[in-house]
Amino acid sequence: MLPFTNLSGDPGQDYFAHGRPDNRSLANSGQLRIARNTAFTYKGKSIDARQIGRELGVRFALEGSVQRVGDQVRVNAQLIDTETGGHVWSDRFDRLRSNYLELQDDITGRIARTLGLELVVLAARSIELEHQTNPTASDLALQGWAAVYKPTTPETREEARRLFEHALEIDPHTLRAMTGLSLTLANLVINGQSPDPAGDLSRADELSQQAVGLDPNNAAAHALRARALQAQRRQKEAAEQYRISLQINGNIATTTLFLGETFVFTGKSLDAIPLFDRAIELSPRDPGLGTWQFEMGRAMILLRRDDEALTWLSRSVATNPRLAYGQLYYAAIMAIKDDIAAARAALAAAGRLNPNYTSLAKFRATDLSDDPAYVEQRAYVEGALRKAGLPEQ
The missing domain is CATH 3.40.50.10610 (ABC-type transport auxiliary lipoprotein component)
Structure with a gap:
């Protein structure tokens, strides 16, 4: 520099x-x-x-x-x-x-996030162009993170999983591959895209613990340990790991965002909003922006701030229409706004992208929190989804 x-x-x-x-x-x-x-x-x-x-x-x-x-x-x-x-x-x-x-x-936080994304993607592209027949574990881990940094789809998650798995076959102690696979498995479970949720969740938990043990001063290791805990509905423990991560490095946009998500899942959506604002400010052109806009929209709808929810959820589905949870909550807000045709179209899209979004029972069973305050707020969304045509079973 x-x-x-x-x-x-x-x-x-x-x-x-x-x-x-x-x-x-x-x-x-x-x-x-x-x-x-x-x-x-x-x-x-x-x-x-x-x-x-x-x-x-x-x-x-x-x-x-x-x-x-x-x-x-x-x-x-x-x-x-x-x-x-x-x-x-x-x-x-x-x-x-x-x-x-x-x-x-x-400024540092934004440069660090963007610089990290650019260098990872550039290095991964260089490896691909060289047509390496014997890539190292580090090469494969780098390519895996480049897949993580692409706009989120089921295909990019599977691509990341394959690359991280291959890296760990070569060297089981590659920290970047351990953290990357832990994150990918947790996200597959969270988004209903895992063929073996129990097995993937167990492995994500094990890998995240190993990563923190290998490098306890690594901010990313603590953040990805937190994500594995979130996938197990252990939101308060996850929040503590996110806080440790931010103590090590206070300008990681994704960690800031997901700390806010733990607030949402414990009924504290109002406290989450400044964290979502901060994350978007740190990385306003992030490949994951559609998810970040969704997080803000979900917080707004849980707080019954419907106009703001509509703004953010509309942005989310426009930024990345293949986010199942974005489509689901967009269906809810459109039903609240009495646009039933748009609500049903979004609901159908959500169900195609995630089979857990084809009934209210599945939605509840796979949601990441049973905190009483959150469940009470979520009832407003459930009522809207019922209005949009989502069946109970």
């Missing part, structure tokens, strides 16, 4: 550009390889990215600029391929400078 350029026209603002995102969020992402002091030797120099790659032995360089005008701050960041000199990714961040440290954390 190179020093960001100060475009403010005031040398006195150099401190802001030099206090660039270089904290533990990026360090923990596993992508930051060159120390801050080394990178600063390039400050103020116009050097080709390919030269930097040769001199530092890095494949990618992150550069950018900071411009502050009054209380408004604009940060531009670009990821450069040092082999070709070409731009791989770029983004812009506009924020009010209300608090310098909070602003740094905000």
Whole structure:
């Protein structure tokens, strides 16, 4: 990561550009390889990215600029391929400078999430293009995570599962494959797409415990342990694991989102909304955005804030129409809004995508919480689904 350029026209603002995102969020992402002091030797120099790659032995360089005008701050960041000199990714961040440290954390979180996604997908694509006949466990784990980062469908989950399974056949102690397979199995169970829910849930639980044992200071390991606990309806224990993860790295968008989900499942949807806002702010173009919009929409409908629920659930099904739970809750809100034709169409789509959404009994049996406060809120959704035509059995 190179020093960001100060475009403010005031040398006195150099401190802001030099206090660039270089904290533990990026360090923990596993992508930051060159120390801050080394990178600063390039400050103020116009050097080709390919030269930097040769001199530092890095494949990618992150550069950018900071411009502050009054209380408004604009940060531009670009990821450069040092082999070709070409731009791989770029983004812009506009924020009010209300608090310098909070602003740094905000920008850092977004860059860390997006940078991690871009590098994983790029590296996986490189492996595929090289047609490796003997990929390593790490190669396969990387390809598995690239599948996880695709927009969520049953096919991408199965692709991820296959790659993680293959990686662990080669090396059973590959942490990235362990966490990836644990997440994938938990999500298959949660979404009614597992051919063996009990077996997959047991394996997800075992893998997640092993991952935390191998690296107790790994934020992702704790977050994915939490996901396995959620799949077992152990929402309060999951929340504690998400909190531990965020103590290690406070700017992981997905962890923030799923901590909010544990609040929803314990009847605290109002408390979940700021966490969902934060997750979307950290990664507004995330491949999982449809799910994130659904989470917000579900919280709103449980709180009976129907207009806001309609807005968010409409966004969710538009972003990813193959999300079964998005279609189910969209059916509910359309029934509440008395658009029965749209409700029935969405209900049919939900049932095609997830067989657990073909009756109220199956929906209740596979939902992730039996917390009394949550169940009481969910009754409003059940009534709407009944109105849309979902049978009891």
